[in-house]
Amino acid sequence: MSVNEDQVRHVARLARLALGDDEIDRMVPELNNILGWVEQLGEVDTDGVDPLTAVIDNKLRLRDDVVDDGDVRDDILKNAPDAQHGFFAVPKVIE
Amino acid sequence: MSELTLKTITELREGFRAGDFSAREIAEAFNAAVAAGRPLNAFTVETPELALAAAEAADSDRTTGALKPLSGIPLGIKDLFATEGVDSTSGSNILKGFKPTYESTVSGKLKAAGSGMLGKLNMDEFAMGSSNETSAYGPVISPWKRNDGGNVALTPGGSSGGSAAALAAGLAPGVTGTDTGGSIRQPAAFTGICGIKPTYGRCSRWGIVAFASSLDQAGPMARTVRDCAIMLEVMAGFDPKDATSLNLPVPQWEAGLTGDLRGKKVGIPREYRIDGVPDEINAIWDRGIEWLKDAGAEVVQISLPHTKYALPTYYIIAPAEASSNLARYDGVRYGLREMGVKSLDDMYAATRAAGFGAEVKRRIMIGTYVLSAGFYDAYFTKAQKVRTLIKQDFAQAFEQCDLILTPTAPSAAFGLQEKLADPLAMYLNDVFAVPASLAGLPAMSVPGGLDGQGLPLGIHLIGRELDEQGVLNAGLAIEERAGFNHRPKRWW
């Protein structure tokens, strides 16, 4: 399966990457090269094989319902590009 | 250059404890080496004052008898680890100037064990790369040069390129790396040092910037197998803040070290003999086989049938996970934000375009594509099924052997820019390292010898899950016989 320019633009939009026309032009063959290469997995017979769900056998541990975190607003906002009145400020969103 | 910078962790620890030299002297020696080593571009930020502070505490602890396992030992920390109050960039522009208010569990354990931090180590951006050429802070230049009289700048490997270069150049006695698809082992091989990736879940991932969550593991890189064991014992351990962390006690790997491999079977997988790989690589592999035999191991031929599918499997799963893990870099709460844009979506797209380099963008695109509607089953689910088969290959092989021996990398270090034209050519660097990552198995590279151009070649050991001891012991057996005490000739 190969991708064309439109599909690359679509994927870039999904990934929120503003790619210039020259970048898109470069990416189309690059991605096709890589996708063509990974497609060899189609050769492998995986009938009856389950996808891997856990890399190393382990049990999901559950936490106790205790409030032991939060209340660290200064830390949370410390690296913010734009923090105002205790909030993160972003360009206005219209719903 | 001070004699101290030639010593291993083991030697430094011994000498410091015996009172032969102070922790302060050690820190000063390495701080000076770091400063003098700037032409390598191994460090993104230097923290000599932190190394000194830890050294002072160590010297004080020595008088009160309150010594910790790494008291007196300064280390370099890969920039992928969040270090409190110190820039943690992951080699990326999008995290330029980001100073975490928290410390990663692993680097915190090293700190608590008494070590000091020399600085943060340069790396491929978001750990995506095999040559440290994708860093937003410039490539790392290997301390090694070919002996052909030329002056070609070589790569130290990647993504832990800064870590490997610093260690090999004697700027630090021990460094941390991370390994997702070979990023500790391949640079270790390229620079003639030891590096181990433990079993998935041994080291906590909390506070380590995530690239591919089901593959990332922290690990030590050092001059000797013993040094690696010492560091790994401190780095490993259950962390309740990481749901994939293994809730098992940390074995005493250092105490358990032995180069005696009698009773052990070493498997040689036929699929790792690949066309187009230089003869010298196979030759060092053969020598490794002889050394292990000499240590008492029995050698058996094994098969890992799905080996050739490991790299394509990896290059579907890792980018997919990365595309999701890197979605948080959006300019809202930290890091770079492109200003002067009207809408939120525009801000996202502009920020990420400006903040991410070409390789990261490429992998995000691949990852987004293979997860997208209509392609998920054909690519991602398929890859996860093949991953199961690869894991089964190893499980079956380990019924016939206790360890697997392979080369670490398909070549010696190459020149900067040599492999940038084709991303695939770069990906092939990890052909031997990736399978063990996919299966979550412990794996290590130890230096085997030099090639015809005077460049190091590494030997690779893979063990059963949780058998870091077996891997370290085999590594020790090779180390004892390889007698690799080559160091790069200082050109900086």
Place this chain on the structure above:
Amino acid sequence: MADATAPYRIKGATGDWEVVVGLEVHAQVVSNAKLFSGAATAFGAEPNTQVSLVDAAMPGMLPVPNRECIRQAVRTGMALDAVINRWSRFDRKNYFYADLPQGYQISQLYHPLVGPGEVEILLDEKDENSVKQIGIERIHVEQDAGKLMHDQHPTMSYVDLNRSGVALMEIVSRPDMRSPAEAGAYLRKLRAILRYVGSCDGNMEEGSMRADVNVSVRRPGEEFGTRTETKNVNSVRFVMAVIEHEARRQVELIEEGGTVAQETRLYDPDKNVTRTLRSKEDAHDYRYFPDPDLLPLELDEAFLEECRASLPELPDAKRKRFEGLGISAYNASVLTAEVETARWFDGLLNAGAEPKQASNWTVAELFGALNRTGKSIDECPISPEEAADLLKLVADGTISGTIAKQVFEIMLETGDAPSKIVEERGLKQTSDTGAIDAEIDKILAAHADKVAEYKAGKEQLFGFFVGQTMKAMAGKGNPQVVNERLRAKLG
């Protein structure tokens, strides 16, 4: 399954249309801490003060699931008679928005925690045969998003992550509802069950429970039409309005030759219209995949046992038990609609009140008083034990029903115990036939003409004599005895 009323139809220009409704309810889980982080969940805190590094999606952060959130979802599933999946998994739902710090929401698409179940609704409270079963498709747990505010600044929106990461149960119904009334009944019943179980406080105004309303129309008997989804509706009334409005809109559209687009819409309560949400292109490609930071969730028998054992008596069971005690279907419905009411009434029964009498009194008198004073049952100034005492005084004949009303008023005002009030004010009713006869004789003597009319056939005057006698005795005559003695004397 009986249809108590005529089926709901939209009358279009070309004929009748049936409405098909499914509801996806997002219910915030009652727990101390969030689903994957240890930050607090309480409503109304200062912005970004209930946010951990994990909630803010700082580099290197990892999720660890909260056992109580899982437990609450399992208990909810059990209360809805649903299949509990011992093995389930978390998936990432990937999209970009300022209230979603990770750039993905941890949810469960492929393998949810809870499978099919059902909710029984009563379409008409007075008709116990108007029962309908509404199917539950599944329930899963997922993270809630933060809050965006748009009116604090001219060019910026403000992000508060306090709510980011709070556990939600997404309860998905089957498309079994056929009218706004059914949807309303379903929502009210679901809410009551959640509040009985204690897994969600059901407060729709505060946003702890909200509904996405899926509506389509079809000719009766035909295939399902294309549905639209109206998101985040936060009251039962609005849900019903959305269904009606959206169904009509779709009918008009189809009859004019158009086709209904499968889209997401938003409800504007001020204008009572739904409109297309600004098209979030690609909003549908969430690229779900299993979250690699989390292993599959496996529940053991001990955990499930504890969940089951912890469930209180649920509304349907309680209603049936009340009916079994002789309480009318209507009263039983009313008394079990809210968990606080049911608890109060159970207290009344446990204090020994006779069920039928207690239910009538509670519904008529107590609720009347609470409505008048604008109090909720939690603020009721009378305890179930005090009410039981009052009812006992009526049951054993100490006071009459009429006097009881007086005593109740005084209890509300003074907080005094009923027996104390009766003593102090001498309100005991008298059954002394001698005294009663004396009063009756006086009344009959004073109204001889009416006596004559009564004996001539005007039977309704009997009530007049009862009333006069009771008045003369200041309500303290035992009504039964008064009735008996009047009958005796009037013949």
